[in-house]
Amino acid sequence: MRQNIVLIGMMGAGKTAIGGELSRRLGRPFSDTDVEIERAAAMTIPEIFARDGEEFFRARESEVLGRVLASGRGIVSTGGGAWLRPENRARIGAHGVSVWLDCDLETLWHRVRQRPTRPLLQTADPRGTLERLLNERRPVYALADIRVAARRGDSIEETANRAIEAIHSHDPAILETI
Ligand SMILES: Nc1ncnc2c1ncn2[C@@H]1O[C@H](COP(=O)(O)OP(=O)(O)OP(=O)(O)O)[C@@H](O)[C@H]1O
Numbered sequence: 001m002r003q004n005i006v007l008i009g010m011m012g013a014g015k016t017a018i019g020g021e022l023s024r025r026l027g028r029p030f031s032d033t034d035v036e037i038e039r040a041a042a043m044t045i046p047e048i049f050a051r052d053g054e055e056f057f058r059a060r061e062s063e064v065l066g067r068v069l070a071s072g073r074g075i076v077s078t079g080g081g082a083w084l085r086p087e088n089r090a091r092i093g094a095h096g097v098s099v100w101l102d103c104d105l106e107t108l109w110h111r112v113r114q115r116p117t118r119p120l121l122q123t124a125d126p127r128g129t130l131e132r133l134l135n136e137r138r139p140v141y142a143l144a145d146i147r148v149a150a151r152r153g154d155s156i157e158e159t160a161n162r163a164i165e166a167i168h169s170h171d172p173a174i175l176e177t178i
């Protein structure tokens, strides 16, 4: 079944925040791959990166993604790097519709700078690193089925509304309840 709604995009784009809102609005179960990885490992993401490295994290991420997609009709928030692996994109395409939350650098930086929970930003120049990652990843995120502008100044509710409208325009059947 191809009915999951899968949020992709940069760290700080709002995948977790908007995913929770969509779950409440649409009455569908919510999964966040970062949360599921942390729960399964009983460690935080920075601890996993520090102890086992990024490749280990990415392998766990692919496993968790496969598991949550199998449930069928949920809202799935991914980690910022999940969409970059071709095998993850293929799985998401087989089991859901991909929604890219497209957010500008200044907004992303404003949101992530306060929280030291993103190991990829533990560099001498975290803003520069964020900018480089955004530039590298943008063309890959753009492969998503649907793009939703996650504009600065829009509330979580407004962005969730626009996501629902965009999903409806793409394929109204995805929003039908079972
Ligand atoms: N309009 C908005 N849309 C989304 N998030 C918002 C908005 N306004 C404020 N925020 C806040 O910005 C932060 C967005 O971060 P969130 O954790 O949802 O991003 P993410 O895409 O899940 O990042 P990561 O890839 O690191 O998990 C949250 O703290 C959220 O409450």
Ligand SMILES: O=C(O)C1=C[C@@H](O)[C@@H](O)[C@H](O)C1
Residues within 6 Å of the ligand: 010, 011, 034, 045, 078, 079, 080, 081, 082, 117, 118, 119, 120
């Ligand atoms: O953008 C990324 O590669 C990441 C984003 C977060 O959601 C976490 O999955 C982790 O910090 C890696």
Ligand SMILES: [Mg+2]
Residues within 6 Å of the ligand: 015, 016, 017, 032, 034, 077, 078, 079
């Ligand atoms: Mg998140």
